[in-house]
Amino acid sequence: MPSLYSQITLKEHQLLNRLVMPPMVCFNWSDEKGLVTEEHIRHYEKRGIGQVGLVVVEATAISKIGRLASSQLGIWDHEQVQGLSKISQAIQRKGSKSLLQIHHAGDKAPKSVTLEPLAPSQYELSDGRSTKALTIGEIKGIQKEFLVAALRAEKAGYDGIEIHGAHGYLINQFLSPLTNLRKDDYGGSFDNRLRFVRELLTLLKDNLPKNFIIGYRHGGNTPTLAEGIEISRELEKMGVDLLHISAGIAKEEDLPQPPDGFPYSWIVYTGTETKKSVNIPVIVVSEIRTPKEAEALIEQELSDFAAVGRGILVDSQWILKGEKGQSVNPCLRCKPRCFYLIDGRKCPQYPIA
Numbered sequence: 473m474p475s476l477y478s479q480i481t482l483k484e485h486q487l488l489n490r491l492v493m494p495p496m497v498c499f500n501w502s503d504e505k506g507l508v509t510e511e512h513i514r515h516y517e518k519r520g521i522g523q524v525g526l527v528v529v530e531a532t533a534i535s536k537i538g539r540l541a542s543s544q545l546g547i548w549d550h551e552q553v554q555g556l557s558k559i560s561q562a563i564q565r566k567g568s569k570s571l572l573q574i575h576h577a578g579d580k581a582p583k584s585v586t587l588e589p590l591a592p593s594q595y596e597l598s599d600g601r602s603t604k605a606l607t608i609g610e611i612k613g614i615q616k617e618f619l620v621a622a623l624r625a626e627k628a629g630y631d632g633i634e635i636h637g638a639h640g641y642l643i644n645q646f647l648s649p650l651t652n653l654r655k656d657d658y659g660g661s662f663d664n665r666l667r668f669v670r671e672l673l674t675l676l677k678d679n680l681p682k683n684f685i686i687g688y689r690h691g692g693n694t695p696t697l698a699e700g701i702e703i704s705r706e707l708e709k710m711g712v713d714l715l716h717i718s719a720g721i722a723k724e725e726d727l728p729q730p731p732d733g734f735p736y737s738w739i740v741y742t743g744t745e746t747k748k749s750v751n752i753p754v755i756v757v758s759e760i761r762t763p764k765e766a767e768a769l770i771e772q773e774l775s776d777f778a779a780v781g782r783g784i785l786v787d788s789q790w791i792l793k794g795e796k797g798q799s800v801n802p803c804l805r806c807k808p809r810c811f812y813l814i815d816g817r818k819c820p821q822y823p824i825a
């Protein structure tokens with residue numbers, strides 16, 4: 473029986489266990505330049521010391537106009553590589569593996585980043601701005617920026633990348649008919665909406681070393697659970713090595729409904745349903761609070777990996793404590809929102825051991 477605490481091999485990489493730290497932006501730790509700070513290095517080093525099997529480093533912008541915040545880390549400039557390599561080294565020192573999440577916000581770039589965010593189609597945003605529909609030339613340019621970012625991540629010593637295809641950002645916008653209103657080869661039919669990501673994966677597979685992990689964070693309910701699963705199957709065919717299932721762009725009424733008694737969130741349910749339909753490893757995430765909850769997902773083979781976000785933010789020793797049967801520090805679920813979304817240094821449990 474698989475266990476949360478047992479090793480697992482991914483390509484030629486041996487992972488210490490099946491716990492994943494999902495990507496989480498450290499808001500306001502960097503600035504316009506998007507450079508890594510000492511605070512970032514300490515933050516990730518602690519999770520390496522805490523023996524998290526796989527650490528996915530926070531969404532890192534492939535271009536300035538694609539940022540989700542003006543303090544987001546970037547990988548659009550070669551000068552950003554050195555700092556990013558200090559993070560990968562800090563994670564790997566005690567045996568953890570590291571992926572870098574590469575990201576373009578599309579229409580979710582805030583006013584502080586651009587007055588005219590890029591998107592598959594032109595439409596009005598709720599704050600009065602209008603998106604700019606990408607031309608074919610601009611689409612090819614963004615795919616190239618993703619490739620350059622992936623090559624830089626490899627140079628910075630990461631074991632792989634995670635493409636951010638969830639949470640309503642650019643790639644998710646291409647996949648969803650709610651935001652992709654294009655009439656050309658990149659919009660309309662299921663195949664056309666997948667074209668952006670299909671071309672991107674071809675580009676990455678052709679140019680990256682064989683052993684470099686290509687992970688993909690998928691909005692698994694985009695635009696419904698059934699179609700989200702179809703997309704996952706296509707991603708597997710395109711050569712994705714690892715699927716991380718989170719939330720995507722869908723109508724409220726189409727949100728997946730776990731059966732009565734399912735003890736996890738609908739996002740975890742989306743991941744467990746996806747796992748039944750693909751042969752590549754799957755990570756599930758959202759609201760997993762205790763090592764026992766994570767362990768049950770792995771033991772029952774509902775998932776290959778369990779990602780714990782806020783739990784690991786407030787307890788870097790999460791997996792070590794779990795293995796010893798000790799309780800972990802609980803995240804306090806601050807209202808109206810998590811302090812890490814403003815500045816993690818304001819979290820009531822910061823700094824943690």
Ligand SMILES: Cc1cc2nc3c(=O)[nH]c(=O)nc-3n(C[C@H](O)[C@H](O)[C@H](O)COP(=O)(O)O)c2cc1C
Pocket residue numbers: 494495496497498530531573636638639689718757758759760779780781782783810812813
């Ligand atoms: C402060 C913060 C920053 C986040 N940043 C990212 C990110 O960079 N990329 C991403 O895909 N998800 C991001 N997320 C979502 C998390 O990866 C995760 O899916 C979410 O916190 C749910 O997991 P949890 O309930 O275990 O915390 C962020 C969440 C938080 C709280």
